[in-house]
Amino acid sequence: MAAGVRLEWRAVPREVQRLVEARLGSPVESAVTQPGGFSPGVAARVRLADGRRVFLKAVGPEPNPDTPDLHRAEARITAALPAGAPVPPLLMALDAQGWVVLAFEDVDGRMPTQPWQPDELLRVLAAASDLSVSLNPSPIEAPTVGDRFSKKFQGWRRLSAAAEEGIDGLTWLDPWARRNLGRLAEREDGWVAAAAGDALIHGDLRADNILLTEDKVMVVDWPWAALGVPWFDVVAMGPSVIMQSGGPDTMGLLDDHLDAQGAHPEDVTTVLIAIAGYFIHQSVQAAPPGLSTLREFQGAQGEAALLWLRQRSNWS
Structure with missing residues (x-):
């Protein structure tokens, strides 16, 4: 099955990384890229230095110029969803230097088994x-x-x-x-x-x-x-x-x-x-x-x- 090509967290400009860490209140200690999806950006489960875990999505103006707007739309919609919806809460959205970074509460879950059961x-x-x-x-x-x-x-x-x-x-x-x-x-x-x-x-x-x-x-x-x-x-x-x-x-x-x-x-x-x-x-x-x-x-x-x-x- 075809799948997208992910970027690693280290591909995000260091200046943008620092802004994200400041907003989260702790440096990123490790980031594990997650499979699935087609966004040509970062999708990683992250452990912060203070022990918290978050899920980070990040995309820049290249290689696909349309994807940052999709991340902006996702931030607006997710932030407006009811608290009881089965959707990971949005913790932070950052727009800087053409990069859009979203941080969500990490979910201890997995994708459905493939082939579908x-x-x-x-x-x-x-x-x-x-x-x-x-x-x-x-x-x-x-x-x-x-x-x-x-x-x-x-x-x-x-x-x-x-x-x-x-x-x-x-x-x-x-x-x-x-x-x-x-x-x-x-x-x-x-x-x-x-x-x-x-x-x-x-x-x-x-x-x-x-x-x-x-x-x-x-x-x-x-x-x-x-x-x-x-x-x-x-x-x-x-x-x-x-x-x-x-x-x-x-x-x-x-x-x-x-x-x-x-x-x-x-x-x-x-x-x-x-x-x-x-x-x-x-x-x-x-x-x-x-x-x-x-x-x-x-x-x-x-x-x-x-x-x-x-x-x-x-x-x-």
């Missing part, structure tokens, strides 16, 4: 449902999912236009998707209405944004939070779960969960169409600066989304 998946799905209930209506201001993702979720329409204009023959595209391209592009247009709602959704829920403790499921990395239908995160997470599970039963578990949550089947399929189109289209674009493995990961999710979509749609 059914019991852990059911635990995460139950936690996602509980979280959507507790954050519905949203306790904070946030853009709607339509405002947040409408420019991104136009993959099928863009592929269709490229084919019509002779820019891309789409010979690389899955044959089922190529046969149904017109239907996919038409149906994709309705995803905003299908996903509209008042719940605060995470917007980027995946295994690498989840920590399992003995008694909790913690959700991290909130820069893409938005207002939407409560089941949105489960559909958006589904392709990565299918990709990482290695078994067809996963789609059944996801469908059963969505049915139990009262999600309208046609709305779920419409949102899944938009998500599948996004991953498929993005997978053939040039890699963003500093994110050399992202397109491979998106392509794998796109293939998984198509498997789920073929099962749900029953289109020939």
